[in-house]
Amino acid sequence: MKPQLEFTGRDTAARREILMTRSYWRFLIAGAAIASMAGLALPAMAAPPSDWSAVPTRTVKLFYPGQSSYDWLLSSEHKRADKKVAEGDACTKCHEDEETDLGNTLVSGERLEPAPIEGKNGTIDLATQVAYDAENAYFRFQWKTHMDRPGQMHDYIRFDGEKWVFMGGPRSSEKVRSGEEPALYEDRLAIMVDDGSVQNFAAQGCWLSCHNGMRDMPDEAGADAVKAHALLGDAGLKEKDVRKYLPVSRTDMPPSWDKTKSAEEIAKIKVAGGFVDLMQWRAARSNAIGMADDGYVLEYRLSDDGKGPFGWNVDRKTMTPKYMFDASKVGMKSLTVADIGDTGKPFAMINGENAAPYDPNAGWKEGDVLPGRLLSRADAKGSAADNGDVKGSWKDGMWTVVFTRRLNTGHPEDDKILEVGKAYTFGFAVHDDNVTTRFHHVAFPLSIGFGAKGDIEATKVN
Ligand code: HEC
Known part of the structure; x- marks a missing residue:
């Protein structure tokens, strides 16, 4: 009209x-x-393409990286390449089209993987399409899953006849390897973005954020040591383990987990944009409410300001659930162990949608199962809630995820603001088949141009 x-x-x-x-x-x-x-998406005009067939597809080869930490890349074991990496050379200068060889070598346990997971694939083909309009960037990703069902069950709790206990875990854990617990962990797609502010990110991508001392990496830092650390521990971020961080946040090289710069120095680097944006679509903890989480990496892997899509559905001290399923809405108050993997059953507890306050006297039986996580779109707020239009569906062995990201989220303090006419460096990763930490597949960094040259040139739509 x-x-x-x-x-x-x-x-x-x-x-x-x-x-x-x-x-x-x-x-x-x-x-x-x-x-x-x-901060809401505009109606009607700005929407993902209704027909993606007009947007070219680029297959990004993701490969298994094992323990190829930045420390290892800078060591003499990385044959004569250590100095080149220190100088900022791109990985693809020497490893172009080597993703399949690298992935297959590392996943087998031949190199840099002390605890291989049996039967795991060395590579994943990530079919990637990118479009944009004046408001948003649109991504469509497709990849085949190793399992013949979506990995959307995560942090479940089981009634053991007397009390609620955590159930399942990632394939890398001892209790899953030994068969004591089932493999239960969500599938994930992670996107890293930089606008040129992070030194060497365009050439070396996510390896800049991967270090010895981190969870599941060589010389993993113990909980006591992390808790005692002034910046990361009880007196600071209140963490118990070490996650991703950038070299710029440390005082030495290779950057040690505990040699952090001061909080003031790190705050200055953040204001200057010296962080990497990190968004994660999570098959269990965000997809059920059409979201992805929003974080960044600088001195640690941190959430953006505000509240993200998920919290806990269980008090972890008393192990008391907060909500059970609302039987009047979904026909059951809980799942059972036998329902694991049944995609016809509800898999996520969603506040305001399928959740009813937990009733301790509801006649709980051994083997009853509840999601230990609580999702809420209504409670999500601030910069952490920026990704509110991300939808994944799994069909015939394949995930299709359509991810809308506002070009300008309005939160430059912890997001990378995208502009038409410019190109940005992206890093993609997939956690497939009940895994976490290093047991993922990653890509060498690539550039995406929005109305600009890049390895991928986004298609203008709308
Ligand atoms: C100057 C060239 C050069 C650069 C730059 C370089 N590498 Fe290497 N890389 C090598 C060589 C040579 C080897 C040893 C290959 C061998 O032993 O067969 C190697 C081995 C590896 C391996 C072990 C796999 C294996 O089969 O031995 C990994 C993983 C790896 N590089 C990752 C990277 C990453 C990630 C980057 C970017 C941060 C990078 N490399 C940058 C030359 C390079």
Whole structure:
């Protein structure tokens, strides 16, 4: 409907209609302004392409990286390449088209993987399409899963006849390897973005964030040591383990987990944009409410400001659930052990949708199972809730994830703001088949241009 702005006739009905049309447009424009001020996606105009077939597909080869930490890359074991990596050379300068060889060598345990997972694939083909309009970047990813079902069950708790206990875990854990617990861990797709502010990220990508001392890496830091650390531990971030960090946040090289710069110095680096944006689509903890989480990497892997899509559905001290399923809505108050893997059953506890307050006297039986996580779209807020239009569906052995990311999230303090006419460095990773930490598949970094040159040139839509 186009507003008719000129009125010449005398017919009052026509005049009224035109005035109504005008006010309708004013209403729409005001609505759009309010929506964009409130940080909501604009209606109708800005939407993912309805037909993706017009957007070219680039197959990004993800490969298994094992324990190829930045420390290892800078060591003499990385044959004569250590100095080149220190100088900032790109991985692909020497490893172009070697993803399949690297992945197969490392996943087998031949090199840099002390605890291989049997039967795991060395590579994953990530079919990637990118589009954009004036508001958003749109990504469509497709990949085949190793399992013949979606990995969307995560942090479950089981009633053992007396109390609730955690159930399952990632394939790398001892209790799953030994068969004591089932493999239960969500599938994930991670996206890292930099705008050129992080030194060497365009050449070396996520390896800059991967170090000895981290979880499941060589010389893993113990909980006591981390808790005692002034910046990362009880007096600071309150962490018990070490996760991703960038070299710029440390005082030595290779950057040790405990040699952090001061909080003031790190705050300055953050204000200057010296962090990497990290968004994760999670098959269990975000997909059920159409979201992805939003974080960044600098001195640690941190969540953006605000509240993300998920929290706990269990008090971890008393192991008391907060919610059970609302039987009037989903036909059951809980799952059972036998329902694991049954995609016809509810798999996520969603506040305000399928959850009812936990009733300790509901006649719990041994083998009853509840999700230990609680999802909520309504409670998500701030920069951590930026990714509110991300939808994944699993069919015939394949995930298809359509990810909308506002070009300008309005949160430059912990996001990379994208601009039309520029290119950015992206790193992609997939956690497939009940794994976490290093047991993922990763890509060498690539550039994506939005109305600009890049390894991938995003297609303009809308
Ligand atoms: C100057 C060339 C050069 C650069 C730059 C380089 N590498 Fe290497 N890389 C090598 C060589 C040579 C080997 C040893 C291959 C062998 O022993 O067969 C190697 C081995 C590896 C291996 C062990 C796999 C194996 O089969 O031995 C990994 C993993 C690896 N590089 C990752 C990377 C990453 C990630 C980067 C970027 C941060 C990188 N490399 C940058 C030359 C390079």
